[in-house]
Amino acid sequence: MNITLTSGLVIGAALLLIIAVVVMYNSLIGRKNDVENASSSIDAMLKRRFDLIPNLVDAVTHFMAHETGLMNQLTELRTTSYESMTQTERVQLDQNIRSALGNVMAVAENYPELKSSENMIHLQETLNEVEGQIAAARRSFNAAITEYNNGIEMFPLNIVAAAMGLRQQEWFEIENHQREVVSVKGLFK
């Protein structure tokens, strides 16, 4: 009788342990997938912004054709193919696009006709929307990373995480030079 009770308790405890491990495993997989999903959201939004470049070039060419430096910068961006890029190239492209857009908006201040054109207004609204969505995708990514890192560092999930070979992931952070106050002095010749 005692042996049966003891065996029953041992089996029960073993079953509970297995269920706990399965639950923790699924939880970690869920968090890992959330991170990957959030990462692809950022990519999708960046691609959407990239696809707006031709519209931007068409909108400003008529008014700013003689701003050769700026037009060359935009035209170069147009010739690249987003899908064929590596992750490093995409990060560089993101910086280039941000720089180009900033320059266009600053220089557009000198062209009231361009600023008030229906095309430009619509484009600006769309760009605002896309920039907002990119920022949101990055915040969502950081939130997913926080949940993921919490999972692999906190007890008892960290035990299962170590067995699965999961490692801490990096949050999205801006470069140091981007934390500085933006100066637009050099844009006006």
Place this chain on the structure above:
Amino acid sequence: MSVTQEAVTASNNLIAEVEKLESRRRTSNVMVIFTTASFLSIFYSLNFLPATEHWEAGPDLTFWTILVFGFIAVILGVWRAGIVKRYKSIFMPIVLNELVGDYNYEPKNYLDVALFNEAGLFSSPDRYNGSDLVSVVIGKTDMVFSFVHAERETTSTDSNGKTSTSHSTIFLGLLLISEFNKRTENKTEIWPVPFDEAKGTPLKMDSVAFNKQFSVYTSDRTEAFYLLTPGYMERLLRVRQKLGKIYISIHDSKLYMAVDLDSNLGISLWRSLTDASQIMKLKYNLKMILDIPNDLNLNTRIWGIRD
């Protein structure tokens, strides 16, 4: 009649109307006090005084006492609610005219149950009514609101097989619908903490203060972060502080907001209706509602939603 004479006549009519309401208010207060005192005396006599040789109260007498006074209380309640409704129907147009100028106000009308269900915040009601429908444009934002009372019906059967139907409140307060200034393709709900319904795991936002006051449920994480920028979360916290419990749903580029707000809008029948503070209270509460588009920055149209 000249314009001035018309204005004077209208003003005199208004004063006469308010004085009539004030008289009814005083009478209703006397009735409430008298009824309450009578009920308490009779109840005490029936249940706490010792029985005498010639008379003993039974449980039946207590039951009928409660039933009769309960019925009187309901009648009084309806009468008093009618006084508040009439007062609102007189002064809401005046206050709205001062605050917004252009509006549409229907005291007996309310937002359709289809719109209540469209908000997707609460379960579909079995019984639904409301009052004080207002349509207005604040800046660039179209807004419509009314008070609503949504109830669900529950049927129960006792041990003798007798069924009885009762109604419980799903939501009682202000329902507001306005244009939203960002395009949305999914649904995001923002619930005040704490709340009773089981809604699953909320999305943790990147603001500790916000997460303490609200829980967010969404079908698209990225869109929720797009809608709830750090600045917007601050705005929602301020609106909650101002209005109390608010329930928000954002979808189809519309904002649906339910607010736990008393339809009396601050009007009290224990103060004189001729007292200026009553109108000031009404104005204050109406202004809080009309300020929502500006408080939530809905008039900033830079994200693809045109005026």
